[in-house]
Amino acid sequence: MKSSHKNTFLTTPPRACSLIGKRVTQTAIKSIPKSIPGEWRSRKISRKRFFMHRHVIQHIHLITNPKGGVGDNLALAEQARKFFFSHGVSCEVHSTAAPGDATQWSAEIPQKPQTLICAMGGDGTMHEVINGMMQREATLRMPVALIPGGTGNSFMEDLGLIHPRSAMESILGGSPQPIDLMECGLDGAIEYAFNVCGWGMMASGNQRAESMRWMGRSRYHAAGLLEIMHCRSNHAQLEVDGKDLSAEYHLIAASNSRVVGKGMLMSPHAKHDDGLMDLLMLKKKGRRTLMRLFKGLANGTHIQDPSVEYQQIREFRVRTPQSNCWNIDGEVRRANEMSVSIRSGLLNWWLPEKR
Structure with missing residues (x-):
């Protein structure tokens, strides 16, 4: 495998290189650890060539x-x-x-x-x-x-x-890092979500926000307040990791990241690579409770409220008596049933190096 010194740039600078895009220098090469991973060591290549081929995007x-x-x-x-x-x-x-x-x-x-x-x-x-x-x-x-x-x-x-x-x-300055995806089965059709999938107010609020795009990112807060005013809830047959939690719910939402909408910290413990999804469930409550929880979204304190059920899970299934609106990464879908399971490390995302 040949490497061009002229066209090869650092994309994962070692300790000796602090500037993104800095060309390979002798100082940088010397800073490469002597222990080279087995897959490269077996090919008997030099530390210099290992570094220059490690995470280069061309x-x-x-x-x-x-x-x-x-x-x-x-x-x-x-x-x-x-x-x-x-x-x-x-x-x-x-x-x-x-x-x-x-x-x-x-x-x-x-x-x-x-x-x-x-x-x-x-x-x-x-x-x-x-x-x-x-x-x-x-x-x-x-x-x-x-x-x-x-x-x-x-x-x-x-x-x-x-x-x-x-x-x-x-x-x-990044590298390919595996992330989890949520595999969503909507009436049998498979779709993948990297951020959020939800039902109830989570979906109807998103659908409402789409009609308010002229407001920019503020539309998410405006749509949320309108949903609270309507205070809708529906019965859902909910099964979480094999347990029946069927009840009347305002919303059921699973996240693979902490933030939704405009800075709303819906799932403060969520991680994109922990092999789990964070499920938030809100049973039927009054408008005053909904408003209190909405305010808590700013800093994630809503999950401490006794009205909210928050779990880290691997799979869940929701069934409704009629076709309902679903939110899949902000995309609106309609179905009677959605089954969701976490698929660990399913795709590589180019992310900053972990420190």
């Missing part, structure tokens, strides 16, 4: 939603292309024109080594990219990443990478 397919968010995503995509090019990484921009385009591109772009599929938009765009990638054979899947360009970027807010520039820099 090409990025950037799938952008020009209508996502409140800014100009096409202009942002061009900024990203120039940024990556200046660091020795080629970038090809794909602009979506209709729902499903991101899914199709993610599923059909030829698999190549050192290539990244990156979404630019909100949670909806990333949802399509992930589900397109999951249509591939496991051996043909490529790492994915996200540059925030939408009004809903809950997962990136969880990582502290809500600004596009910081997300771009994290890609250069």
